[in-house]
Amino acid sequence: MVTKNDTIIKIEHLSKAFGDKVVLDDINLDIRRGEFITLLGPSGCGKTTLLRMIAGFLKPDSGVIMMEGNDISEVPPHRRPLNTVFQRYALFPHLNVYDNIAFGLKLNKVPTAEIETRVRKALKMVSMTDYEDRDVNSLSGGQQQRVAIARAIVNRPKVLLLDEPLAALDLKMRKDMQMELKQMHQELGITFIYVTHDQEEALTLSDTVVVMSDGKIQQIGTPIDIYNEPVNSFVADFIGESNILNGTMIHDREVEFIGHTFECVDEGFGDNAPVDVVIRPEDIYIIANAENAKFTGVVKSCIFKGVHYEMFVETDKGYELMLQDYNAFEVESTVGMFIKPSDIHVMHKERTCNTFEGKMISPNKVEIMGAEFECCDCGLKEGDNIYAAINFDRVELLDNKEDGIVMGEVVFILYKGNHYHITVLTDDGDKIYVDTNDIWDKGDIVGVSIAPSDLHITKRV
Amino acid sequence: MKASIFSRRSTWAWPYAIFLAIFVALPLVLIVVFAFTNGDGEFTFDNFKKFVLQPEAVNTFIYSIGIALVTTFLCILLGYPAAYILSNKNLNRSQTTVMLFILPMWINILVRTLATVALFDFVHIPLGEGALIFGMVYNFLPFMIYPIYNTLQKMDHSLIEAAEDLGAKPSTVFWKVTVPLSMPGITSGIMMVFMPTISTFAIAELLTMNNIKLFGTTIQENINNGMWNYGAALSLIMLVIIGVTSLFSDGDEQGQNEGGII
Numbered sequence: 001m002v003t004k005n006d007t008i009i010k011i012e013h014l015s016k017a018f019g020d021k022v023v024l025d026d027i028n029l030d031i032r033r034g035e036f037i038t039l040l041g042p043s044g045c046g047k048t049t050l051l052r053m054i055a056g057f058l059k060p061d062s063g064v065i066m067m068e069g070n071d072i073s074e075v076p077p078h079r080r081p082l083n084t085v086f087q088r089y090a091l092f093p094h095l096n097v098y099d100n101i102a103f104g105l106k107l108n109k110v111p112t113a114e115i116e117t118r119v120r121k122a123l124k125m126v127s128m129t130d131y132e133d134r135d136v137n138s139l140s141g142g143q144q145q146r147v148a149i150a151r152a153i154v155n156r157p158k159v160l161l162l163d164e165p166l167a168a169l170d171l172k173m174r175k176d177m178q179m180e181l182k183q184m185h186q187e188l189g190i191t192f193i194y195v196t197h198d199q200e201e202a203l204t205l206s207d208t209v210v211v212m213s214d215g216k217i218q219q220i221g222t223p224i225d226i227y228n229e230p231v232n233s234f235v236a237d238f239i240g241e242s243n244i245l246n247g248t249m250i251h252d253r254e255v256e257f258i259g260h261t262f263e264c265v266d267e268g269f270g271d272n273a274p275v276d277v278v279i280r281p282e283d284i285y286i287i288a289n290a291e292n293a294k295f296t297g298v299v300k301s302c303i304f305k306g307v308h309y310e311m312f313v314e315t316d317k318g319y320e321l322m323l324q325d326y327n328a329f330e331v332e333s334t335v336g337m338f339i340k341p342s343d344i345h346v347m348h349k350e351r352t353c354n355t356f357e358g359k360m361i362s363p364n365k366v367e368i369m370g371a372e373f374e375c376c377d378c379g380l381k382e383g384d385n386i387y388a389a390i391n392f393d394r395v396e397l398l399d400n401k402e403d404g405i406v407m408g409e410v411v412f413i414l415y416k417g418n419h420y421h422i423t424v425l426t427d428d429g430d431k432i433y434v435d436t437n438d439i440w441d442k443g444d445i446v447g448v449s450i451a452p453s454d455l456h457i458t459k460r461v
Numbered sequence: 462m463k464a465s466i467f468s469r470r471s472t473w474a475w476p477y478a479i480f481l482a483i484f485v486a487l488p489l490v491l492i493v494v495f496a497f498t499n500g501d502g503e504f505t506f507d508n509f510k511k512f513v514l515q516p517e518a519v520n521t522f523i524y525s526i527g528i529a530l531v532t533t534f535l536c537i538l539l540g541y542p543a544a545y546i547l548s549n550k551n552l553n554r555s556q557t558t559v560m561l562f563i564l565p566m567w568i569n570i571l572v573r574t575l576a577t578v579a580l581f582d583f584v585h586i587p588l589g590e591g592a593l594i595f596g597m598v599y600n601f602l603p604f605m606i607y608p609i610y611n612t613l614q615k616m617d618h619s620l621i622e623a624a625e626d627l628g629a630k631p632s633t634v635f636w637k638v639t640v641p642l643s644m645p646g647i648t649s650g651i652m653m654v655f656m657p658t659i660s661t662f663a664i665a666e667l668l669t670m671n672n673i674k675l676f677g678t679t680i681q682e683n684i685n686n687g688m689w690n691y692g693a694a695l696s697l698i699m700l701v702i703i704g705v706t707s708l709f710s711d712g713d714e715q716g717q718n719e720g721g722i723i
Contacts, residue, residue, distance in 0.1 A: 078629055084622075084626045090620050094641045108628055155628070
């Protein structure tokens with residue numbers, strides 16, 4: 001049913017800021033007619049803002065939203081041919097089920113007889129026949145959600161927007177509703193734009209998943225693409241469970257990580273290029289006989305998860321890997337492991353060290369990230385524009401935020417097998433990436449300090 | 462060890478219960494007793510007969526209700542837009558503006574009314590019916606604004622978005638969603654304005670130079686002149702009317718909660 005290249009909504013260079021905070025940063029997105037597209041990301045990634053902009057509740061700062069070739073950026077919400085299912089349902093408490101659903105039709109002056117047949121049809125579609133006269137406040141959360149969906153689809157919109165519609169339901173009901181939504185999408189044949197922070201839901205429902213973070217689109221692809229070929233460590237970490245490790249591409253089809261060299265299927269990274277390697281926990285095969293294995297390790301924990309066991313294994317070179325297997329292996333036993341070349345996913349590293357622009361304020365003082373740092377005298381004079389580079393593992397994080405030169409908040413933590421890769425957002429909005437063995441929590445406020453000898457300064461022209 | 466009676470929470474309600482009994486319940490009983498007795502303490506309906514047969518008292522009564530209705534209506538007309546503007550974040554960003562509207566409630570009603578008299582005098586507007594209605598509206602407007610403001614303030618904004626999303630233009634959103642959902646506040650406001658305005662007498666006395674009599678004035682005059690039984694009967698009639706009005710809003714329990722003054 002989905003025809004290629006039939007774009008219904010085209011979003012170009014869309015940006016939005018609330019005060020100083022940029023919530024959407026140059027978003028470009030094509031949505032095809034009839035597809036089920038999901039905007040997926042952690043809270044605060046801008047997905048809801050994007051949806052609200054498509055609905056018309058927010059105006060973009062710049063960029064355009066085209067619908068069937070027309071710019072709708074300035075069109076008020078009541079004149080857009082799309083309908084929304086709101087997160088907290090937003091049913092009118094002063095109207096009963098029937099009048100809630102008929103609200104849009106009555107406004108459009110649809111004949112009464114037709115309203116009645118359409119409302120009944122919509123109710124049937126959401127399995128709520130015979131609920132017409134019920135007071136909406138007397139309905140359960142799941143029933144209210146169904147009425148909210150019926151109220152939107154009864155208007156036959158070209159595009160249906162759904163803002164985390166299942167977030168308030170319990171797990172069992174959520175699973176049922178997912179299936180019903182998917183079926184509804186097939187029956188109606190209209191475009192669904194779905195917002196969620198639940199990656200499993202996104203993978204289950206969508207034709208296309210748009211992974212967002214920090215107001216930017218990280219990756220667009222089918223659920224299978226997103227899962228198997230994440231473009232960066234954020235996507236790999238956010239979608240499903242994964243082991244994300246530092247590696248080196250020795251040359252095409254050969255990669256080194258966790259202290260071993262593996263055959264892989266990736267090419268074109270260049271020789272000895274630093275890369276991120278993603279291994280899904282179910283792709284590490286485990287055998288009791290350690291002798292024939294590629295590498296060995298000691299099982300540190302083994303937890304039953306229903307279908308499989310989840311184990312943490314410390315490898316012979318001191319890396320911790322998560323793996324899943326149908327068989328349980330005894331804790332403290334030594335096991336062998338191997339990974340198939342096609343299951344090793346190699347990604348470009350987004351960066352290999354921290355780089356900041358700044359300027360010299362004296363021969364041995366430099367201003368970066370809005371603060372003064374001491375550095376070694378490198379022959380540059382006051383006022384020179386410079387780049388400062390700091391290796392990830394040379395940044396020191398301090399418990400007592402007053403002791404640091406700048407202050408920041410831990411916003412993202414990635415476990416890399418033998419250390420943590422932490423993103424710290426400073427008060428001035430700069431990001432510092434830190435490799436550390438210390439355990440920090442997301443949201444911790446830390447002081448950041450850098451030793452003068454670890455600041456590598458080069459002149460910027 | 463026996464628990465002290467002071468450790469029971471209900472104990473702390475006693476002082477108010479006693480106050481309530483002496484200053485609210487007892488007077489009510491006395492009003493009923495006085496209304497159904499004559500000067501000699503004998504049971505009688507004469508006081509009510511006197512009211513019905515005296516066109517002057519009945520007219521004052523009807524006139525008072527009329528004034529109260531007009532006042533309430535004008536308060537809604539002025540108060541609703543004010544509350545709407547105050548609660549709309551696009552139109553009003555500061556809490557101070559809300560305070561400015563509430564502030565008059567903190568000043569004694571007599572002081573405010575005397576000031577109104579002085580003001581009318583200063584700009585040479587004659588006192589009378591117009592002045593009376595102005596004074597009533599001026600005095601009771603905050604009591605209308607605040608409950609409506611409260612309901613509008615608490616209203617789920619996504620309902621307005623939902624209406625827009627379903628194709629309602631701004632004016633339709635207002636009439637089909639905002640107004641019906643603020644009904645609890647309007648009901649609360651009506652109670653807060655209509656009931657006290659029926660029984661006012663000070664405002665009427667001051668703003669009409671005693672030329673217009675309201676029902677409150679009639680009661681006050683009778684009691685002042687020692688006609689306790691007749692005064693009590695008139696009070697009882699008024700209480701019944703107020704009771705009947707309050708029945709209209711009783712069905713809406715939620716309204717009381719959402720639109721309450723504080």
